[in-house]
Amino acid sequence: MANKLQRLLLCLAVICIHLLAASAVNAPSKVTDNPADQLVAALNNNRSAHHLPALYDNPGLACIALQYIKAYQGNCDAVGGPHAKKPEDSAFAETFAPNCGVQPSSLTQITGRFLGCQSKYVAPDIAFSQLLMKNSKSLDILYSKNHTEVGAAVSGSDGGAPYFWCVLFSNGKSNSSFTLEGGVAKVSKPGCFSGAGDVCNSAKGRFQSDHFWSWLIGILAVFGFAFGL
Known part of the structure; x- marks a missing residue:
């Protein structure tokens, strides 16, 4: 007993x-558990260290960054290298914006982009410094004074490899560009996007x-x- x-x-x-x-x-x-939010934080911290203003994290632009990733349909070989491709400009208004609930009339110029893909998931700060910051051209994009807002997305985090990381920059105004219908971006899985106050497990x-x-x-x-x- x-x-x-x-x-x-x-x-x-x-x-x-x-x-x-x-x-x-x-x-x-907290929202920092979202790797896309962490990616934006790493980017803005780097800009601040070089005495540049932090960029507004626009959830509409970030959702479009996720749609941008999805346009590759998991084809990592199409990102960089001799077989590099990118979605047609027309896809932003015709496909990406409607899929996110972004009003097409509120789309503004994309002033830069980062896109990376690999088979292994890494922490957002590592993805930023080692995967997206490839050369001097990447630094020119990062430190450009033409940007006013940013949106980041990570895909593959819920569905497995390959892992895509995308950052889109714009020169729009935070209160009028990439405007969301109803004020909320449509959630599209798998993947995460920044600025929406959403926790993403990654x-x-x-x-x-x-x-x-x-x-x-x-x-x-x-x-x-x-x-x-």
Whole structure:
């Protein structure tokens, strides 16, 4: 009887530890858990370090950046290199804007873009510094004074490799460009876009899912030990 009581107490203690760990992993996340938001933060921090103004994170432009990624249909080979392609300019008004709920009449000039793709997911700051900042031309785009707003998107984060990273720049006005119908961008999965106040699990989502199953298996194992199952 004493042994069973000790096992039960041990079981309860382990369960408490697992619950605390799970709550730490699954605690309500801030917007910074969105890798697209983190990408914009890295970009603006870099601009600020060079005494340039931070760019307005426009959710309408960011949603269009995600549509821009989707136009590649997962073809990583079409990003850079001899087989590089890019969507037609007409796609912005005809496809990207309607898919995001952006009023086509509010589209403004795209003054620059970054696009990268690879098979391995990396942290947003690493993607910014190593994947998107490729050469002096990339720095010219980053430090251009023509930009007033930015939108970033990350795709593949919920659906697996390849992982696309896209940043679009514009010279529009924050209160009148890339205007969203109803004030909210349409959510389009898989993928994340910045500026919408939305938490996006990214690669971490799969880690949390794996953590949950290991947590559950651990709990069942503890019960089995406690009650001799």
